[in-house]
Amino acid sequence: MISRQSARLVADTPAIADAHFRAEAEPYDPRERPGGYLNLGTAENRLLWDVLRARLGELGAFTAWTEDVARYAPLHGTPVLRERIAALLSATCRTPLDPGHLVVISGATGALDALATALCDPGEAIVVPAPYYGAFDTDLGGRSGARLLPAPLPAATGFRLTAAAVADALDAARRAGITVRAVALSSPSNPVGEVHPPGVLAELLRVARQYDVDLISDEIYAHAVFGERPFTSALDPAVNPDWAERTHLVWGFAKDFALPGLKTGVLHTRNPHVLAATRALAYFAPVSTATQDLFARLLAEPAWVEGFLAEGRRRLAASYRHTAGLLDAHGLPYVPAEAGFSVWLDLRAWLRGPGSPGPDEGFAAEERLRRALFDTARVSILPGGAFRAPEPGWFRLCHTLDAPLVAEAVRRVAGLLGRPADGPPGPALAHVPATPAPADLPPNGGRP
Amino acid sequence: MISRQSARLVADTPAIADAHFRAEAEPYDPRERPGGYLNLGTAENRLLWDVLRARLGELGAFTAWTEDVARYAPLHGTPVLRERIAALLSATCRTPLDPGHLVVISGATGALDALATALCDPGEAIVVPAPYYGAFDTDLGGRSGARLLPAPLPAATGFRLTAAAVADALDAARRAGITVRAVALSSPSNPVGEVHPPGVLAELLRVARQYDVDLISDEIYAHAVFGERPFTSALDPAVNPDWAERTHLVWGFAKDFALPGLKTGVLHTRNPHVLAATRALAYFAPVSTATQDLFARLLAEPAWVEGFLAEGRRRLAASYRHTAGLLDAHGLPYVPAEAGFSVWLDLRAWLRGPGSPGPDEGFAAEERLRRALFDTARVSILPGGAFRAPEPGWFRLCHTLDAPLVAEAVRRVAGLLGRPADGPPGPALAHVPATPAPADLPPNGGRP
Numbered sequence: 001m002i003s004r005q006s007a008r009l010v011a012d013t014p015a016i017a018d019a020h021f022r023a024e025a026e027p028y029d030p031r032e033r034p035g036g037y038l039n040l041g042t043a044e045n046r047l048l049w050d051v052l053r054a055r056l057g058e059l060g061a062f063t064a065w066t067e068d069v070a071r072y073a074p075l076h077g078t079p080v081l082r083e084r085i086a087a088l089l090s091a092t093c094r095t096p097l098d099p100g101h102l103v104v105i106s107g108a109t110g111a112l113d114a115l116a117t118a119l120c121d122p123g124e125a126i127v128v129p130a131p132y133y134g135a136f137d138t139d140l141g142g143r144s145g146a147r148l149l150p151a152p153l154p155a156a157t158g159f160r161l162t163a164a165a166v167a168d169a170l171d172a173a174r175r176a177g178i179t180v181r182a183v184a185l186s187s188p189s190n191p192v193g194e195v196h197p198p199g200v201l202a203e204l205l206r207v208a209r210q211y212d213v214d215l216i217s218d219e220i221y222a223h224a225v226f227g228e229r230p231f232t233s234a235l236d237p238a239v240n241p242d243w244a245e246r247t248h249l250v251w252g253f254a255k256d257f258a259l260p261g262l263k264t265g266v267l268h269t270r271n272p273h274v275l276a277a278t279r280a281l282a283y284f285a286p287v288s289t290a291t292q293d294l295f296a297r298l299l300a301e302p303a304w305v306e307g308f309l310a311e312g313r314r315r316l317a318a319s320y321r322h323t324a325g326l327l328d329a330h331g332l333p334y335v336p337a338e339a340g341f342s343v344w345l346d347l348r349a350w351l352r353g354p355g356s357p358g359p360d361e362g363f364a365a366e367e368r369l370r371r372a373l374f375d376t377a378r379v380s381i382l383p384g385g386a387f388r389a390p391e392p393g394w395f396r397l398c399h400t401l402d403a404p405l406v407a408e409a410v411r412r413v414a415g416l417l418g419r420p421a422d423g424p425p426g427p428a429l430a431h432v433p434a435t436p437a438p439a440d441l442p443p444n445g446g447r448p
Numbered sequence: 449m450i451s452r453q454s455a456r457l458v459a460d461t462p463a464i465a466d467a468h469f470r471a472e473a474e475p476y477d478p479r480e481r482p483g484g485y486l487n488l489g490t491a492e493n494r495l496l497w498d499v500l501r502a503r504l505g506e507l508g509a510f511t512a513w514t515e516d517v518a519r520y521a522p523l524h525g526t527p528v529l530r531e532r533i534a535a536l537l538s539a540t541c542r543t544p545l546d547p548g549h550l551v552v553i554s555g556a557t558g559a560l561d562a563l564a565t566a567l568c569d570p571g572e573a574i575v576v577p578a579p580y581y582g583a584f585d586t587d588l589g590g591r592s593g594a595r596l597l598p599a600p601l602p603a604a605t606g607f608r609l610t611a612a613a614v615a616d617a618l619d620a621a622r623r624a625g626i627t628v629r630a631v632a633l634s635s636p637s638n639p640v641g642e643v644h645p646p647g648v649l650a651e652l653l654r655v656a657r658q659y660d661v662d663l664i665s666d667e668i669y670a671h672a673v674f675g676e677r678p679f680t681s682a683l684d685p686a687v688n689p690d691w692a693e694r695t696h697l698v699w700g701f702a703k704d705f706a707l708p709g710l711k712t713g714v715l716h717t718r719n720p721h722v723l724a725a726t727r728a729l730a731y732f733a734p735v736s737t738a739t740q741d742l743f744a745r746l747l748a749e750p751a752w753v754e755g756f757l758a759e760g761r762r763r764l765a766a767s768y769r770h771t772a773g774l775l776d777a778h779g780l781p782y783v784p785a786e787a788g789f790s791v792w793l794d795l796r797a798w799l800r801g802p803g804s805p806g807p808d809e810g811f812a813a814e815e816r817l818r819r820a821l822f823d824t825a826r827v828s829i830l831p832g833g834a835f836r837a838p839e840p841g842w843f844r845l846c847h848t849l850d851a852p853l854v855a856e857a858v859r860r861v862a863g864l865l866g867r868p869a870d871g872p873p874g875p876a877l878a879h880v881p882a883t884p885a886p887a888d889l890p891p892n893g894g895r896p
Contacts, residue, residue, distance in 0.1 A: 003592075003629075006566045006725035020520065042520060049515045056513065065504065067497045072468065072490060072708050106554045106711075106733050113732050118454045143591065143732060144451075181451075260520050261737030263554075277454035284561050284591060285554050285733035289709030294738065 041380035045258040077104025084299035093233035108252035108265035110285040112139040118277035120146035131387035152390035158335035163203035191396040193337025223256035226317035227338025323399035330414035348393030362392035489828035493706040525552025532747035541681035556700035556713035558733040560587040566725035568594035579835035600838035606783035611651035639844040641785025671704035674765035675786025771847035778862035796841030810840035
């Protein structure tokens with residue numbers, strides 16, 4: 001009826017989107033719909049719309065468009081937008097990026113797909129430290145035909161990245177006769193929120209070189225860092241002295257600019273073959289010139305951009321501290337985050353299996369808990385299984401929405417969970433000090 | 449170095465885009481650059497920017513956007529845009545289209561790719577009446593892995609569509625053991641500009657049914673009809689009583705709305721499996737919500753849309769009559785067009801081969817002529833080889849730009865060609881009566 005390649009894609013479509021739209025269709029409202037859903041499952045930053053809206057007003061009207069907006073433009077991005085993105089990311093990556101090495105694509109998903117397709121033939125593999133962004137399976141494998149091999153990170157350290165875990169996975173693949181073409185990484189990490197230390201990145205790049213595989217570094221949260229450790233790009237010469245031509249970056253406007261609806265992603269590669277291939281693939285997923293024009297104007301004034309990103313980090317930090325304080329107050333353990341839109345909850349103590357819990361039973365119990373949270377508490381948060389977590393019991397909670405909504409969600413989650421199955425909460429991996437809602441965060445998250 | 453699948457795509461990237469950007473980089477200007485290029489190679493309608501610009505002004509400013517524009521939306525199109533496209537195309541197709549059967553994708557290219565991938569596995573085939581839109585090779589085959597089998601139409605009738613030619617190609621494929629999954633068609637045709645008669649479409653659908661193959665009908669020029677025969681969609685129940693679930697439409701805003709930069713295409717299918725597959729594929733090539741919002745507003749008032757499309761047809765007819773008049777005056781033969789942005793020139797009489805011209809030699813001579821036109825006359829028009837024309841010597845000339853530019857281009861082409869190699873121009877297939885530039889077409893094509 002339909003092709004095998006598309007049937008496989010339909011079967012693998014991630015469930016994340018489904019929970020998102022079900023929750024968004026009946027949203028919680030304290031007056032109108034007090035029993036409605038709270039969607040903390042989507043990594044969407046809703047803390048910045050007031051700033052963006054004001055800026056859109058300053059940028060003027062649709063009539064500011066010239067005929068160029070209507071016409072055909074290079075399908076890998078307009079020159080002006082690529083120039084401005086290159087200027088921004090050159091500072092972020094601490095190395096000059098050439099606009100000619102950028103390929104603009106309709107979403108970071110498209111950029112990941114283009115890189116995976118450029119590097120892999122069907123059946124070849126990409127190693128990914130796990131837990132990882134759940135949509136990587138589809139983004140990197142859905143159209144390219146590449147298979148993803150998780151490199152499990154240790155729960156005991158809060159799933160911190162180690163080059164050894166990646167080397168082990170590469171080694172195991174080699175022994176099994178699997179051709180691995182690349183390692184893919186979220187940096188900063190999603191779902192855990194770690195800012196990878198320069199030393200670990202340097203070691204990872206040595207491993208990539210040793211095994212002769214490319215690195216795909218998804219740096220879409222590069223400016224969403226609020227912890228003490230600054231962000232280091234995989235392309236920073238300090239960590240990448242000799243593997244830059246085999247290192248390919250992905251970035252976009254969905255996270256750092258809080259505009260996921262505008263579907264604008266970009267990749268950077270210095271490899272001429274990968275550049276030619278990804279440009280040819282961008283032909284299938286170009287970005288509207290109107291949206292490119294908007295982003296080119298948003299980036300036109302570096303001072304505004306710097307202020308905007310700083311404000312974004314400030315609000316993100318405040319939202320995180322508020323959420324961490326709530327979790328502490330309710331005795332819910334989590335891994336402390338330094339970046340990103342989420343906290344990684346440790347609900348292992350609340351998993352109950354009907355029988356003796358083996359690993360599969362554990363993930364079945366995790367799914368039962370997710371469903372109870374969705375159906376009974378009416379809170380959407382995503383389970384570790386969706387992120388290929390090496391063990392069950394972990395959940396990603398996104399906090400980048402109005403502070404009272406986060407408070408209501410944590411209250412509901414804690415209420416449903418009660419005391420853990422095995423008595424008092426197990427030892428948290430680590431805790432940040434409990435903090436009340438900070439004074440600089442208005443109750444509505446700073447929006448008008 | 450890179451994957452085989454992407455290397456193949458790089459090798460097959462169409463040359464059309466290259467000539468476009470080379471010509472656009474050094475455009476003709478009567479005062480500033482009188483020796484500059486005239487680009488009549490790109491099917492871009494530049495006759496309507498004044499109307500569009502005025503409408504954008506009425507639609508207001510960026511600040512009219514609500515937060516919904518910033519947020520994640522269904523990746524197969526916002527409900528409001530799909531509703532409004534469905535309303536428009538229901539009238540065009542003379543059958544009610546369900547918004548739930550529409551999938552919005554970033555460009556008609558993406559829509560064609562999604563349908564081909566949904567229907568074909570690598571190595572399976574799609575039959576396409578030839579000459580055909582040259583980018584079909586990449587759009588339909590580049591990512592899906594499908595191969596295109598041309599069904600040559602007869603030059604003697606000006607390459608009019610016949611169901612018999614398609615049946616012959618299906619038959620030949622069957623005998624060769626090739627699995628054909630679909631027939632693909634431009635309707636109205638590109639490059640020839642034929643509005644396919646209802647009887648021929650009905651017969652074609654009977655052939656599709658007989659051979660149990662789907663029909664992909666690319667109706668992106670549906671509203672660009674200016675001849676006497678009205679447009680008939682392949683989904684019109686009058687021609688398609690029993691194959692509608694195997695008939696899939698493609699449409700977009702590039703041609704009928706003269707906004708190719710905005711990269712917004714759409715497909716329609718009533719087949720639930722193809723719908724699920726193409727929705728899953730749209731995930732990789734979504735359209736910016738800001739652009740979807742703009743199009744939803746453009747379509748909001750049916751009266752404006754009707755007036756706009758009527759004005760588009762009027763300007764298109766005037767531009768075509770003006771061009772046909774110029775060609776007649778210079779003795780350049782062509783196939784009369786009823787739709788689309790181009791005329792299909794018959795330059796067979798001007799092909800010269802250094803030796804005895806076999807068919808390959810003929811296409812080599814065609815390419816020499818194209819290059820002479822580009823390099824010496826500095827006019828970009830595309831040769832029949834780029835459209836898989838069954839014989840050499842045909843060229844597509846797009847006339848939808850300022851009338852004086854068309855006049856300059858035709859003057860240059862005629863000047864370079866001089867008298868044909870074999871004496872006076874061969875018998876033209878047909879001529880429309882020579883017409884002077886119509887009084888209702890201002891010299892600048894109606895733009896302010």
